Amino acid sequence: MTTQHLAAVLDEVDSTLDASLARLFDFIRIPSISTDPAYAGDCRRAADWLVGELTALGFDASARDTTGHPMVVAHGSEEGPHVLFYGHYDVQPVDPLELWTAPPFEPSLVPQPDGETHIRGRGASDDKGQLLTFIEACRAWKAVTGKLPIRVSMLFEGEEEAGSPSLAPFLEASAAELKADVMLVCDTDMWDRDTPAITTMWRGLVAEEFEVTAADRDLHSGMFGNAARNAAEVVGAIVGRLRDADGRVLVPGFYDGVRELPEAIKAQWSRLPFDEVKFLGDVGLSVPAGEKGRSVLEQIWARPSCEINGVSGGYTGAGFKTVIPAKASAKVSFRLVAGQDPIAIRDSFRAFVRSLVPSDCSVEFKSFGAAPAQVMPLEGDFLTKARQALTDEWNREAALAGTGGSIPILGEFKRRLGIDSLLVGFARFDNRVHSPNEKYDLSSFHKGIRSWVRILAAFAQ
Known part of the structure; x- marks a missing residue:
């Protein structure tokens, strides 16, 4: 049944993109800056906005009070494999305001010379646009079939940009309720503008x-x-x-x-369109440092x-x-x-x-x-299915990427809930997150929704 309806659900995404975009604009207009107490009411408003959207889609959704900003928790009623989707509704401060070309909480579409269109506004990429791709994918499934193909829960926090001080205690208190088969995290990047990626390791x-x-x-x-x-x-x-x-x-x-990097992953990384000379040249350097005999990708991801x-x-x-x-x-x-x-x-x-x-x-x-570092099992069923779904949507082999950074909250998910995290996002490196004129590409938003539609279908098989 899921495969039979996939094409219709993707058509629904395409035909309702303007409505999805309007909802994203409404979301961005809420100045949910978590680090400034003056915006505490707006953080609550963003949480309530999510609760309203999710409740309207048939989720059992609520905003849970913490010592800081609220957590939004939502549960679907379907059966099957159970995923817990995580994102954050808070955003960074906008300073310096004078460097913005338009007010940061008045989103706009900005056509580009290369034919792309940018969605400009604070939170467009980090993380409101990203998390809404998943919600809109759920909306499309509900519109066509009346239900989701698998069991879905969601957790959205309002303190990620402030260090997530309330997250660990909340996970500790809610571990039984939030237990799932896999965690889905959207706050990450594509490999390049045309190649999707799944982040499988972080330091x-x-x-x-x-x-x-x-x-x-x-x-x-x-x-x-x-x-x-x-x-x-x-x-x-x-x-x-x-x-x-x-x-x-x-x-x-x-x-x-x-441990040494598996040969299969090393070979896959060698096929990625990555220019070591340009990588260093872009920051005014030319001689690789670190351990001799290691590629740059291996050094920044796996060593x-x-x-x-x-x-x-x-x-x-x-x-x-x-x-x-x-x-x-x-x-x-x-x-x-x-x-x-x-x-x-x-x-x-x-x-x-x-x-x-x-x-x-x-x-x-x-x-x-x-x-500690975290690694997603490469032979896992969820990863294999997600990778194929992304490949089908983008017509490019989805990269299994690492990240040189550290993501402490993922350690909390593993420690408190005992589940692995699958990082799939559609941001691009030039999205100017945390900077003036933050943007999210319209194609990322559109194809991100379509990608989640495919991933949900794949997980149901």
Whole structure:
């Protein structure tokens, strides 16, 4: 029955695109900025807007109060495989306002010279346009068949742009209700403007700051130079010991549990239209760093990294001051891959630093988070079906991509609900998310809806 109705549901998406777009415009007009308390009422209004739309579609939907902004939870009544779809209705602040070419909460269609049309407005891509592609796909199925082909639940939060402080407690309290077979997450990108992608791996994170103290005050370099320990020099020596000449991280045990990339994935990545020279050239570089003998994609997606995010100490103001710094610090982050234990890495890093601090100096540490990497099982039934559905819609082999970033909330879903996340989204790298003149391509919105229609049908088979 599902296959029989697929063409009619896709036709419904095409014929009602203007109405879908009007709903997106209404949604964007709500200035749901989560980080500014002045917009708390608008965040509530956005949550209520979603509840109204979902209730009208036959979902059991409600806005659940938290210590922050509301969670929107919706459940369908159908049988079959059960998916939990996640998105967020909050948006970033719009500053600097003067750089917008039109008011950020007055969405508009902007034709482009290449024939594309941009949907411009804050939240158009991140994440209102993205999450609405799924809701509109459900709407099309309901319009044609009166029901969805599988069981669907939805969870929309209003604090993603503020660090999701209410999410973990809410998941803990609602785990039994939210349990599903797979999590669907839309807040992600395509490979390029014509190639869909499923993000199957994302790196974990350990973020640390250490501060070395030498003398009890800054010292005159003429009076104490050579004789007194320089805290900035100590910090510089430590960060200089974190990698060897071939780019390998030297923290003991850092590579414990790290596995080589499967040959099938390596071959698939090699077929992707990716220009390593342009990738670095676009940021003014030309020589790959990191582990020698690894491709750029492998380095940023599938290998762990160590980066110095900032170093400070001594006099850094205008002019010159000849001091020997008593204190200096460095911020260091590690991006982790599957198999690495973030707590073990943090502890090993701290022991490594302590081993390099002179006996007459001291060191203190501050943690800014530790989260494991996540990997979607490549042989999973949901992934296989979603990939084929995307390939059918876009007439391009859907890429199985990684991301060099870390997505801590996905770890929360795995830890609290025990389910894997499938990341499918239709944003493009030039969508200017978090920046003035954010946009979402009209083709992304349209074909995104069609893609979810196909994925729901595929999951029903």
